[in-house]
Amino acid sequence: MKKTTLSLLILLGMWACSKAPKTLPDEEYGKLTDDDKRKIEHALDGIQVADSDLELTLFASEPMMMNPTNMDIDAQGRVWICEGYNYRNKLNPKNPYNPKGDRILIMEDSDKDGKADKSQVFYQGEDINSALGISVLGNKVIVSCSPNVFLFTDENNDGKADKKEIIFTNLKGVQHDHAIHAFSFGPDGKLYFNGGNEVETLSDKNGKELTDDLGRPFSTYKQGKVFRCDIDGSNVEILGHNFRNNYEVALDSYGRMWQSDNDDDGNKGVRINYVMDYGNYGYKDEITGASWRERRTNWESEIPLRHWHLNDPGVVPNLLQTGAGSPTGMIVYEGKLLPEKYQNQVIHCDAGPNVVRSYPVTKNGAGFTATINNILDGSKRDQWFRPSDVTVAPDGSIFVADWYDPGVGGHAMGDSVRGRIYRIAPKGEAYTVPKFDFTTAEGCVEALQNANISVRYLAWTKLHSLQTQAEEALLKLWKADDSRMRARALWLLGKIKGKEAKYLQEAASDKDEDIRITAIRLSRELSINNMAMLQKLATDPSAQVRREVALAIRHKNTSDAAEIWATLANQYDGKDRWYLEALGISADNQWDSFFAAYLAKAGEKWKTEAAAKDLVWRSRSNDNIFRLAELAKNEKDNLRYFRAFDFQNNTEKTKVLLGMLDGGNAKADVMTLVFKHLEVNSAKNDPLFKSLLPKVLAGITNPADYLDLVKRYEMKDQSERLSTMAMTDSVLGGEAAKIQVKLNGIGALQQLTRSKDEAIVRKAIGVYGGVDEKPVTDFLVTLFNNNKLSLPVREQAMYAMYGWDSEEILWGLVKANKVSEEVLPIAKKILMGTWHSDIRTEAMKMFGADLDKELGDINTLAKLSGNATNGQKVFKMYCTACHLVKGEGVDFGPGLSEIGSKLSKTALYSAILNPSQGISFGYEGFKIKLKDGTETEGIVLSKTENDVNLKAIGSSTPTAIKRSTIVSMKQNEESLMPKFPLQKQEIVDLVEYLGTLKKQ
Template identity: 30%
Template sequence: MKTLGAFSLILSSAAYAWQPSQEPPTLPLKSFTLPEGLEVTAWAKSPMLYNPTNMDVDQYGRIWVTEGVNYRKVAERRPDGDRIVILEDTDGDGTADKSSVFWQDPELVSPLGIAVFDNVVMVSQPPNLLKLTDKNRDGKFNEADGDIREVFLTGFNGLNHDHSLHSVTAGPDGKWVFNQGNTGAMFTDKSGGTFKLGGSYVDERISKYFADVRAIAGQKSSDGFAYNSGAAFRLNPDGTGTEVIGHGFRNSYEQITNSFGFVFQNDNDDPPACRVTHMIEHGNAGFFSRDGKRMWRADMRPGQDVPTAEWRQEDPGTMPSGDVYGGGSPTGVAFYENGALGDDFIGTLLSCEPGRNVVFSYQPELSGAGFKLERHDFVTTNPQKDFDGSDFVGGTKKDPATLVNGEDIYQFRPSDIAVGTDGAIYMADWTDHRVGGHATLDEAASGVIYRIAPKGFSPVTPVMDVNTIEGALTALKSPAHNVRWLGFEKLKKAEDGAFTAVLELLKNENPYIAARAIWLLPYFGGKGRAELDALFTKDDENIRLAAFRALRRCDGKIDPLSYAKELATDASAAIRAEAALEMRYRNFDEAKEVLIAVAESYDGKDRSYLESLGLGAGLNSEQLWQALHSKMKPGEPTEWSDPFSRLTWRLLPQAAVSALAERAGSEKLSEEQRNLAVDSLAFINCHAAAEALIALAKQDSPVHEKAVWWLNNRVSGEWAFMDLRRVLQERGILRENAGIQPIAVPEKPASLKFTVDDVLALEGDADRGAELSARCLMCHLVDDKGTDYGPSLKGFGQRQPADVLARSIIDPSFDISHGFEGHIIDVKSVGEVHGLIISDGDVVKIRSTGGITQNIPKRQIRTSKALDRSLMLSADQLGLSAQDVADLVEWLKNY
């Protein structure tokens, strides 16, 4: 829950008696706003299910739900453990009439993911990704009956934590994809590959950790690359062949792969910067520094806004941030390709946003190597956007008197979304008034599954016997993505017997259904390859792209290298970028021709294209730059083209240091070109780059301040290994306090002199409030004055009800904004330093009241622990009266 202060309640695991509600607070259906011609109905509700965290659809049209009754501070309210339930509409009337428990066990503690593949059920339950096999297919998991529980993978942090292990989803290639939030992990797959997902985010106050993410931050995984926590993985269904297909997330709740092979996901924010994104294969989302040891705030550059800084959009090596829409708490995603909703909805990406009471929709449009993502409200109970109960608006439930027309329309909390085998869309609703903040207000733990379908819809789930070609084809054409996997697997193994049927599917008028056939062609020998080759002559770049991806993912049956060499000069930027990505794990002699060809076609603008090239270069970026310099002959450093300068910025070659230094210091170039050269130097981890910046910092030039800033940032950041502090100090560049100063936040008052109600009873004066805002400058920015320490005040009051504004000033310790939790560092021989830890390594950087930032060597730290109160002083401590607070509230409403 976000307030002007910086604080989050520390929640206990106190148990109490809990009785499930028989009358869940379902919403009036007229509360929903959705597209013309569609209607929403309550398909299932408590007591058939409780607190739905995730769901999946099986081939029979049943919906499987994981429950989170034992969520956080109420982790013991159901002693027998959480459950997986199966919901059915047995009479086909459009509502569920049967609920059965597949498994209940103390091991289940708010699991966040479920995937059903026939009689195999994958459950995401930290520290394990579990594989449950219902051997006798009776819909009840019981090891005494011969059912099998297997720890498929283990080592995932975040027991009963939202930023943990999420659901498995099947791709059109037959691979499985899942992700882990930024609590991090270290696991070994079944082919022996070990993956280390480290970072600086640790919250063991509310969750158990199984791997030391700080210790493994920056360490390489078995594939030779270092990845940050918050990552997505693709692997074979037998647990082998794992690849990291994206990392550096904050907390992506789910990902979806459409039938052309594009991966989409949403991601949570720190302060308001939630987003929906196309995920470039292997891309870094940017939440942490490259070595994982610093959160974004530690590296926020002067003048950057929060979305740019949080997702490091001006750093080389990060993928485009997609649609950044502000505060929220994104959850499940789905991609609608076919079904009951009609042609207008084909190709729709759906993203749940419970913090905003909405499911967003997008029709992703390929643009260069990336996507345009134009957001719409697909279904919402809150079209007026009067938000309530979410972190970014203060978290508390509104008083009933403030509700629209006396109706409580604020509780729609879509935790997941899926397309059913009947072609309708199903939404799981958590129903709680609170979202985020590690809290829940609904003691009934109620839940609802809503269905969206055309008016008058009659549901029909096709009968499919996947052991037959016809049944497998029916499964492959299913609107439900994990059901499609069953058809793919059967047809892949059917060999010649399925070839004719697959060719017929390739002619389907729905492009997504037709695309599903493409991925099977490599498994049909020479004739399948011939059909695949024919697809590369098609005008549609999506078809050519899917064909190449099918080659890349066909278990080594065909080497894609010769195809990549041809496609490196394709007319489509997306296909050229894909050719580059295929080079990632190859030696440079193999990859050289493709990478150079792709680089030569770079237009200097397409960020997705450039990032794909950099990711494809992999560990060969130095060699690639030198080869490009030789081939492209860019001329003298001051004559480089913008595309070549950007290529250098992304590839970060040590061989370019002297040239970049010349560009940065040249008066022939624009300030923008010189700044780019400085930024490029700052990301090259070698002494020569540091020396170049030191020389630039001593010059009187437009890049002087930028060079100084980077050196002060890097001295305790990624260049800490160089031990530059003494050199910078001697040359007058180091901007640090001389010696560590103790700074403590006073204890909060034992009692308050006035209440929120006292303030709300007064009439506020906005002009006087503006004058009083000077007291905020020690911690907040106000009209470019003050300190960038606490949350931004700009727009804050416009998003919050008056009672939340008043409480955040009167008692800021009531709740704390995520990302602004304080710490106490006890420094030997100095005392306590209170503040925000903004980087944690051999040197801990902490920012305290007034924006004072200190670097404290870890060897001097006796203890470090969470602060039990806000870093912001209360109204009493600031000497504010009730009238003063009323005036500040009035000013904040329009600031």
């Protein structure tokens, strides 16, 4: 190298370093006030870049733009965002509202200095308030905003929407985080999109509900869903379901789908998924719709796994679980600008822990494993960093949208005027936009290889329209070495009319397994007979390829398809759950013929070989109950087989289960499990059932099993055992008391309170007093007003008046002056923190406890320091009745063990002082009126065909309410969380303590 060249490189390097943004050292950053940390000049200081090879720059910020919910970058390198300024503001009048509606902005760096200097409003209106998705496809822009998905067209390319159409409508989730999300252009020329679990179904632009290929309405699929459609919105398919809040689906060049999913807050179950086509992802019980919290046979030992029903047959495994969080935007980065370790990997935002990460993926059988690499991290400095989306620019750099807020949505925001857009690139790499030629096939093939989806859309569309005129240029890419680029070429070559079979045959014989996979996926989209190809690939050495063959024969009702399935099933190794679930998905609606074909080949292997036993466990064939019964009776690991009975539809199921009892000579655990899985009504009429039930109950040693059976069969003769359990079981005692009262009234409680041992009396009041039923409450009143009893007993009875119905009765007594002076102070405390907002308001006025004026505004409070030790005492006094922290408390509201990692001080104050402003999804309160005139209130865990499962206020165990007994069920506008009458210092100390609850 010449000396002058070397010197020039050194000078350029020094220049690049001098232009790189400097961040403050920890010591200096720590000296900044909270107000200073929020300022734009310190935006970069608050975010740590994990990779020393990368640099972070600020592309745009307030006041140019605010609250970016979603982002896209067009072929010109312009950044488009949906603003969420009006997020929930009409529902929360404390926040400002723009009557013109929210905006779609186009931001451009016209002077090439790496920062946006131009901003243009593409569209503004109340119909796009808090839109959650934007996709820019040439002069067309798709905006996702429940109840509609809009298609805007800029007909004269002036950066303004000239035409607005509706593609889909009647979507639930208006102003809701769990609504319809962004669209992505796939390598096959189709659109992929998803919706969280507020999106119960999908209707076309005319409001007609869509159906799957068998005519089943989309509403029959549970919870959050993934969809695919043609570019004009036609031919819609469901590609996955039973997610919670799957925020954004990302695709790679082979057509594989990846996305994230949020758990019920506080359960450390956030996950990343490879979306296997048509898979069930287990948020709710597949058959009944029951919550993951409701006890079931063979449930997982850890809550993050239990959350997704991972032990159930028919649930696709998770790729990776990342703990607590609020996952948002996602891409598959197939660019070349970033270092190699990020190339071809999923890159993802999680607003909860303030991070942007990549997830390096490794193939594992028919599935994948993944690890975590942090890219950006704001958790240690600026917890207001809330990355909402990530997008690839045409130069291969990535941009991150930052909602910038003390909280993470959840129906609330603490800051309405800030928002940032960042760019991540190797150090010294200025932002440039390549020039593209979309007029020629050669230019389009070059553009097709770009990392930016908007560029690829324009290239793909032109190449597809050229058909054979593009073939020669595409062939050069097809014959190149880059597997992913070859796949992109194949999607187009295989759609050249008259050439489909030629390129499919070539690809199906390719040495690259990912190309063979792409061939199978392509063949599914083409109107040609692909059975010969699938038959050949059914014995492919790659489990990944065989997985795709299985998915390709789903709903193919032919003998060839059954034979292919049997061939695939015979290659299952007994270890690969992904492969097993692919087989299960493949056999949907034709289990009888597929499984019969397998048995014809496998014979009696299901009795002896682990892999064949797994297939029996997964099978839904009509005659499978007989094989399940044999395995459930004889296998050591029999819980999984009994659980599998819950997914069988054979009308002979009860008869087969009862046959397993051997007339009462079966093992005790087998008998217990049989009785747990019988269909109640048919079983009660069987004489064998009636004769053996007492024996089964007597032989049960597991208290949870005992309670399940007593409740299931309404065994009123179990009063004595229930009473003993209520008083001795520290975990399930409250549930036993609840069942006892429901079945037999309060006789046991009355008898226990007559004991001469005051400790027993107080224990009984504490346990049974938690049952919020009128007979119990009426009895408690006679206790706390009885001055012949000791004061500790009376106080215990008053403390037991916490509860929806109890508090209402107590308020009536206090107003009527019918509460003894000795226990009145406790009554005041209960009523000033009651669940009833109307009672709470009146009680605070009556007792002179209106403290709001003393507290000051939230921003002022956030600057104060408290005593965490004292705050923990406040938490135990007021909060453990509904929240769990590190295993202590009641599992009613969201778990708070890591709340300090998720919410800043400002957000914590807001959650405590304004609980109705940000109700966590899944924790909304419902008021249910029953035919007997009573009311109850709590959280609806699930709705099944016959029951509504309600977790009553302050309870950790659900109660099944028969739908036939319900008059009405109305969602509350206000949070179930009471607004406690805390002193200012108590609140400051409480927030200080909550801030210490962070991920270890």
